[in-house]
Structures are given as structure tokens and as C-alpha cells.
Amino acid sequence: MSATVTAPPPSQPSAPPPPVRPAPARRPGGRLRRLLGHGVVQAFLAVVGLVWITPVAGLLLSSLRSANDNAASGWWTALAEPGRLSFDNYTALLGNAGITRAFWNTVLISVPTTVLVVVLAALAGYAFAWLEFPGRDWIFLAVVALLVVPVQVGLLPVAKLFGQLGLFGTIPGVVLFHVAYGLPFAIFLLRNYFADIPREMLEAARMDGGGEWRIFTRLVLPVGRPALASLAIFQFLWVWNDMLVALLFADSSSQPLTVELQSQVRQFGSNIDVLAPGAFLSLIVPVVVFFAFQRHFVQGVMAGSVK
Structure with a gap:
């Protein structure tokens, strides 16, 4: 008695693999940008900027005051009397x-x-x-x-x-x-x-x-x-x-x-x-x-x- 050979079922075509998405490129300095965007870091930078700009503002105000005013009081007093500021010192400087x-x-x-x-x-x-x-x-x-x-x-x-x-x-x-x-x-x-x-x-x-x-x-x-x-x-x-x-x-x-x-x-x-x-x-x-x-x-x- 001959044995009956059963043919294997046709193989189903395998589904194509999902497309691999390339990893997003890292922008140069991304970590540094995120760090600078932190609130604490921004507050610290603002304080540093204020400390740096204070003597610059004082020098500017002193350059706009007369010699007598600079001898009589500090530069910060010019904030209360801005009308006393003038460019006479720069005119003298050009001379x-x-x-x-x-x-x-x-x-x-x-x-x-x-x-x-x-x-x-x-x-x-x-x-x-x-x-x-x-x-x-x-x-x-x-x-x-x-x-x-x-x-x-x-x-x-x-x-x-x-x-x-x-x-x-x-x-x-x-x-x-x-x-x-x-x-x-x-x-x-x-x-x-x-x-x-x-x-x-x-x-x-x-x-x-x-x-x-x-x-x-x-x-x-x-x-x-x-x-x-x-x-x-x-x-x-x-x-x-x-x-x-x-x-x-x-x-x-x-x-x-x-x-x-x-x-x-x-x-x-x-x-x-x-x-x-x-x-x-x-x-x-x-x-x-x-x-x-x-x-x-x-x-x-x-x-x-x-x-």
C-alpha cells in the first residue's frame, strides 16, 4: 500500500519590514541651548549681566556730568537729575x-x-x-x-x-x-x-x-x-x-x-x-x-x- 505524500502548503509572502526612520539629527549645541533655557541659569546670567553693566553705566553717567558734579556726589545721583547731563565733556574731548x-x-x-x-x-x-x-x-x-x-x-x-x-x-x-x-x-x-x-x-x-x-x-x-x-x-x-x-x-x-x-x-x-x-x-x-x-x-x- 503506497503512502500518500501531502505537499506542503504554499508559503505566504512575508510582510515587508517597517521602514526604519532615521534618528533625528542632533543640532550642534542642543544640550547647551537647553541648559541656557533653564530658568535658574537665565536668572544667574541676568545677575552677571547686571553686575557687568553697572560700572559701564556709571562710567557713561560720569562722562556726561560736569567735573564739579562728579566731585560733589556719586554718579548714581544723576538718575534723579537727568537734566544736568550734557555732552560738553565729549565736545571738550574732541578738542x-x-x-x-x-x-x-x-x-x-x-x-x-x-x-x-x-x-x-x-x-x-x-x-x-x-x-x-x-x-x-x-x-x-x-x-x-x-x-x-x-x-x-x-x-x-x-x-x-x-x-x-x-x-x-x-x-x-x-x-x-x-x-x-x-x-x-x-x-x-x-x-x-x-x-x-x-x-x-x-x-x-x-x-x-x-x-x-x-x-x-x-x-x-x-x-x-x-x-x-x-x-x-x-x-x-x-x-x-x-x-x-x-x-x-x-x-x-x-x-x-x-x-x-x-x-x-x-x-x-x-x-x-x-x-x-x-x-x-x-x-x-x-x-x-x-x-x-x-x-x-x-x-x-x-x-x-x-x-
Whole structure:
């Protein structure tokens, strides 16, 4: 008796697996944004901002008061009598030849120094990050080693060298010194930022026929704009507020605003009607520069925060 073989039932087609949704991309600085959005953190930042702005407001009010009013009472009393405030001190400041000359000297020192440091550091940072040449790592190591050299070590030797070259006591001499001591940190910062650019972007640009200069100007610089803006802000603030280098390398015709205000204090002591508006003028320019580049600066900070 033959056994009956039963064919297995046809297999049912398996249902396709559910589509896998990609995980939402984390925005750079998401954790930092959530932390800054906390009520306690915002209250703390508001207190810090109030503490920071109080002396600035006091300096502004003092610059708008007469010398007699400043000698008779504190600056906060001006809040009760705002009608006594005037711009007479600023009018007198514009008539002070030493202050106005020092202000323009500060501009002529700070702006070229910032531009030269950013441009040279961007070129060197790209070369150290993406170009192959003999001794690249050793040269970069030497640049990083210069970060530990204090400014005070090079003051006297460089002053002697500038004296032999005819640069001592001139604005170009002050600019060259600031550029030389600002480049190591600037190169280190931009090299590390440029090194994080995906290699595929650069390789695709090279396959499209782009040369190194075109890649640098059309790709690297736009991508590195936040880092460049942050570097420009820090460099400008450091040079604008510097007094040590200017005291040694600048003479009476090339000294910046910080040195001129210090000499005003030494000569006149209580010349508050000149010192207060001069100090506020020296303060407000860096603040304006910071807020002008604030958007790029915040992008650079967020890009380097928690990813």
C-alpha cells in the first residue's frame, strides 16, 4: 500500500519590514541651548549681566556730568537729575589733540593687526591641515611651542632689533610685534578648525578641477567663517586694550588711547571730565565690534559645543 505524500502548503509572502526612520539629527549645541533655557541659569546670567553693566553705566553717567558734579556726589545721583547731563565733556574731548590722536593711533594699530593675523593664520592653518610638505608636523609643533613663550621675554630683544631697523617708536613696529605674538595661537586655532572639515568635500572639489587656492577661498573660508570671526574679535580686543607693548614700542606720536589715558591720569590726577569720556570711548568701540560679529561668534561657540 503506497503512502500518500501531502505537499506542503504554499508559503505566504512575508510582510515587508517597517521602514526604519532615521534618528533625528542632533543640532550642534542642543544640550547647551537647553541648559541656557533653564530658568535658574537665565536668572544667574541676568545677575552677571547686571553686575557687568553697572560700572559701564556709571562710567557713561560720569562722562556726561560736569567735573564739579562728579566731585560733589556719586554718579548714581544723576538718575534723579537727568537734566544736568550734557555732552560738553565729549565736545571738550574732541578738542583734546592728544586724545584724538591717540584714538586714531589705536585704530591704525588694531585694524591692520587683526586683518594680518586673521589672513596669515588662515593661510597657515589650511596649509598645516590639508597640504603635504616636508617637515609639516615639526613646523606645526614649533608653532605650538611658541604659545608658552610669554610676551615679556621678547620685549627687550625685539625693542633692540626694532631700534636697529628704525621701527622703534612707530606704528608699524607696534603692529609687527602684535602680529608676531598673535600668530601662534591664531594658527593653532584655525588649523584645528580646518582639520575638522570632511575630507570628502575637499576631494570632491579637487575632482571638479579646483585648485588649492580656489578650494581655500571658495570652500574653506566660508566653512570656517565662525572661527575666523571669533579669532578676529579676540585679536581686536586684545590689541585695542593693550598697554604693555605700547608703553615700550610707541612714542608720544604713535601711542594708543590706553597709554594716553594713563598719561592723563599721571599729569592731571582728577581730570575726570576728560578721562571719563575717553575711557568710555575706549570701551564702546570693542563692544560695537563684538555685537557686529555676534552672530558669527555664537555660531563658532555652538559649533564647538556638545554635538
